[in-house]
Amino acid sequence: MKVITTIKEMRAAIADLRREPSGSAKGIGFVPTLGYLHEGHASLLKRAREDNGAVVLSIFVNPLQFGPNEDFERYPRDSDRDLNVARQEGVAIVFMPDVQEMYPQRMLTSVAVSGITDILCGSSRPGHFDGVATVVSKLFNIIQPDRAYFGLKDAQQVAVVQRMVQDLNMNVEIVPCPTLREEDGLAMSSRNVYLTAEERRQALVLQQSLNDAEEWLKRPGIRLGELKEKVAAQISTAPLADIDYVEIVSYPSFLPLEEWEHQALDIVGDKQILIALAVRFGQTRLIDNRILSLEGLDLKGALSHV
Ligand code: PAF
Numbered sequence: 001m002k003v004i005t006t007i008k009e010m011r012a013a014i015a016d017l018r019r020e021p022s023g024s025a026k027g028i029g030f031v032p033t034l035g036y037l038h039e040g041h042a043s044l045l046k047r048a049r050e051d052n053g054a055v056v057l058s059i060f061v062n063p064l065q066f067g068p069n070e071d072f073e074r075y076p077r078d079s080d081r082d083l084n085v086a087r088q089e090g091v092a093i094v095f096m097p098d099v100q101e102m103y104p105q106r107m108l109t110s111v112a113v114s115g116i117t118d119i120l121c122g123s124s125r126p127g128h129f130d131g132v133a134t135v136v137s138k139l140f141n142i143i144q145p146d147r148a149y150f151g152l153k154d155a156q157q158v159a160v161v162q163r164m165v166q167d168l169n170m171n172v173e174i175v176p177c178p179t180l181r182e183e184d185g186l187a188m189s190s191r192n193v194y195l196t197a198e199e200r201r202q203a204l205v206l207q208q209s210l211n212d213a214e215e216w217l218k219r220p221g222i223r224l225g226e227l228k229e230k231v232a233a234q235i236s237t238a239p240l241a242d243i244d245y246v247e248i249v250s251y252p253s254f255l256p257l258e259e260w261e262h263q264a265l266d267i268v269g270d271k272q273i274l275i276a277l278a279v280r281f282g283q284t285r286l287i288d289n290r291i292l293s294l295e296g297l298d299l300k301g302a303l304s305h306v
Contacts, residue, residue, distance in 0.1 A: 001086060002093045005101075007142050008096050017054050017092060022237060026053030027146030032139050035059040036190035037085045038074040040180040044149040045089035047177055054092040056143050063099055064107070065131030071283075076193050095143065102138065111137045112169070113160045116254040120156050120276050123286065129160050136161055140172055142205040149170050153179040153187050155274055155289050169220075179288075181207065186215055187288045191255050199281035202238040206277055209234040213275050217292055224248050224257055224273070224302050235279055244278035244285060251291050271295060 004010045017023035028280040033041055037059075037282045048055045053098030059082055063262045066072035079096065086094050111133040116122070122129050141149070150158045165174055178190045185207035186200070216227055232246040248257040250270035256293060292303075 001091055002081075003083065004093060004095050005097055005098065009113065010029050010093070010096070010097075010142055011220065013093050014056070015182050017056075020054070022053035024053070025053075027039060028143070029055045030050055030058070030139070030143050030145030030148045032058045032060075032136060032148065032150075034061050034075065035082050036193070037080055037082045038190060038192075039186045040151055040188040042085055042089055043179050043180050044087070048147070049090050051147055051175070054297060055090065056085050056095060056145060057091045058095040058097075058139055058215075060097055060135070062131060062135040062164045064110075064134055065101075065128050067127065071191075071194075072127070090126065092144060097141075103133070107134070107155075110134045111164060111168075114162050114284075116156065116159055116163060118250075119249065119254065119256050120245060120247055121154075121278060122156065122160075124278060125266070127281070129155055129157070132157055133160060133164050137164065137168075137170075140170055145172055147175050149175045149177055151179060152176050152291075153189065153289070154287065155251075155276065155291070159247065159252060168229065170264065185211075187224070187256075187286070189286065191284055194284040195281060198238055198245055200241045203281050205235050205241060206279060206286060206288040210275060210277070210288060213290060214292055217297070221298075222302065227275075228257065229276060231277070235277070238281075242280040244280060245276070246247040247276050249274050249276065277298055 002013055003014055017028060025233055026101050029052030031044045031048050046056060063072050105120060110129045110130050113133050115229060117129040125219050150161060152158060162174045165172060184204055186203055212234060213227055213231050216222055216230055228246055231241060235241050251274040253268040253270050253274040255268060272291050272293050274289055274291050278285060278287045
């Protein structure tokens with residue numbers, strides 16, 4: 001496994017990989033990360049190995065996607081452990097640039113996806129998705145992968161990257177992958193390490209409220225506005241939970257619930273909803289979501305009085 005820190009060496013290594021039968025025949029799969037890898041990342045690497053001849057992993061805590069009062073400085077880092085995970089998962093190249101290598105001068109260029117970034121994490125973390133789209137574009141330009149793998153825990157990030165790739169004709173297939181959970185149901189996240197034992201215990205309410213939402217949606221006559229309120233009320237039963245947002249959007253178009261009209265939904269053709277949550281426990285902001293089918297639901301009834 002090669003560990004590379006400069007863009008110049010990375011381009012040369014990718015050119016070598018493309019000349020090898022593994023990289024050229026089945027293609028190069030890419031898993032971009034902020035590091036501090038957990039089993040969710042390992043599952044992305046596994047999937048990338050299945051689909052491709054060679055896998056490239058990037059580890060870069062990207063300052064552009066963190067707000068001024070967010071956790072850039074204290075974001076957990078452990079490169080030795082990350083490199084072990086990468087070795088175990090058969091990664092061919094790990095790209096670990098530092099901030100100076102990625103941003104040697106003040107950036108005058110940024111990639112911004114509009115519309116779907118006005119809601120959810122886009123509105124509660126201003127500039128976050130510009131930072132993500134910009135760094136992912138840079139990484140795609142440097143690595144030029146055939147496929148790139150993203151976890152659906154951040155479903156909005158997946159949608160933003162997919163839209164960027166479509167709009168800018170980037171030659172890479174985006175592969176969304178399912179969220180991995182701890183045994184007790186908490187969605188895996190590098191940020192879980194920040195939680196105290198009590199916060200971690202109470203954070204289970206996120207998964208529980210999403211499970212219940214799935215059941216509530218089966219009830220005849222349930223309205224989506226009511227569903228959203230029920231989910232928020234359930235989360236609020238955890239005393240340490242401080243809700244950033246509980247939202248329901250159509251999926252995969254990310255049309256906010258308040259803007260839905262039956263006709264509009266028919267036009268976008270969405271057959272699913274995404275219930276998305278962002279909740280703080282102490283200093284730690286966690287996100288989670290569930291994608292549920294609208295099949296069989298009386299949409300007119302479900303949407304009335306939202
Ligand atoms: O999801 C992440 O880990 C990051 O947002 C990404 C895609 C690596 C960009 O920095």
